[in-house]
Amino acid sequence: MNVFDILGPIMIGPSSSHTAGAARIGRIARALLGTQPVQAQILLHGSFAKTYKGHGTDKALIAGIMGMEPDDERIRFSPQIAQEQGLSVTILPTEIDNAHPNTARITLTDANNHSVTLQGASIGGGNIMVTQVNGMDVQITGQYTTLIVLHQDTPGTIAAVTDVLAASQVNICNFRLSRQKKGGIAVMTIEMDGSFDCELNKRIESLPNILSSTMLLPN
């Protein structure tokens, strides 16, 4: 803990969990898609579903999806900006089984019909936990530099990725694998000490059996 954890974050109100955290979940969804989304479907659960209008949770999520930071003063106009940028947004309050009370499930689709689905929870003080990527369980807090690598579940793929990291002197502090089924699509989430350039990410993406690699920098 440091002084700026107590006097901070600098954020758009009114609520660190319902507004700042929501923007961060949206940003990660956008980073995972990697391209400009044209469509966003947002399911809201629990307190998010009940109070999103009053807290501006919808606006914060949309702003995050457009890449805005939690302290961006354009957040309150984000639905309008989305419309201007050709992003169509649907928001549905719903119930998601076994989810944290402040949970959103976001599906983003780009102009080439490429899409990604992310589920995340805002767990207090603007901190978040992404719990699912394309239906696969993950645990991403965004507090470390994080690689999210979607790949085909084949022998040697994990070793190939960690070899690239080892060659760049990267220290892994957390590694997690989740897959839809044996031999199907799988996701590696790798948390690392320090921060790195996107060259590392490109080298991983060029490996065989890698579908996509996204690097999230800590905030």
Next chain:
Amino acid sequence: MNIEFKYDSVAALVAAAQQAGEPISALVLRQQAQHLEKNEAEVFAQMKETYAVMANCIEPGCDEHLRSTSGLTGGSAFKMRKAVQQGKTLTGSVLGGALYRALAVSELNAAMGRVVAAPTAGSCGILPAAMLTMQQDLGYSEDACIMALFTASAVGMVIATNACVAGAQGGCQAECGSAAAMAAAAITELAGGSPEQVADAVAIALKNILGLVCDPVAGLVEIPCIKRNASGVAGAFVAAEMALAGIASAIPADETIWAMKKVGDAMSPSLKETAEGGLAITPTGQKLYEQVFGTTGGCTGCGGCAKG
């Protein structure tokens, strides 16, 4: 000099400051520079930026037509400032100035403005109001006010370590109470109080708000949060005035923080930000819920109680 202290007690902060013969803020800045692996000037510059964000809340927050996203609140800071400017206050421009600034920052927060969580968004008006009033109405320098924020943060870190600063965990006493204690510490040091007097101000501010529940109408950070920010900064000045007059707290700051934690633990969940108790479930509170969300609030169970 290597600064070895943790933020685990107010007493330790006071002892370190006494030993060094320096204000608490100077030690905290030095220690934080080491901790963040930056130099003191860089850490001070970051705090200066934080203070600038706080100061920039006042004008937009005092807009007569400012309204929150829900439409429930806005415009109180305008009225309070107008009363101060017209000399129509009972207690003078210092308290009046602190009140309108606290309302301004809190109302701006509710209207999706840019604020500093201090320590939370719900309590974001208290510390800015205290420091800006010290600077603009009592003539303390901007740099001195920025330094005082380090003392406030240190107190906040002790409270976060030994109790909590979230309404969902400890009620409003943990949120606005912590902010008031932090502001009381900052005001006291800024006004020339000794480290012991800073600790007394922390204890008095927290004692006076002990037991306050978190019962937001419609679950939104508006009613009663905005007015509790005004009350919080008033409480900070009350505590600082007494401490600076040499009045000690019978119960030490660290034991008061401990008591706050225990009271928070004993509080019913319905009084900890769930909007299931207190003001939130008054007839008017429920009516406002309907006004914002178009449905009846309260529990999410069978809904039977709402139909009667």
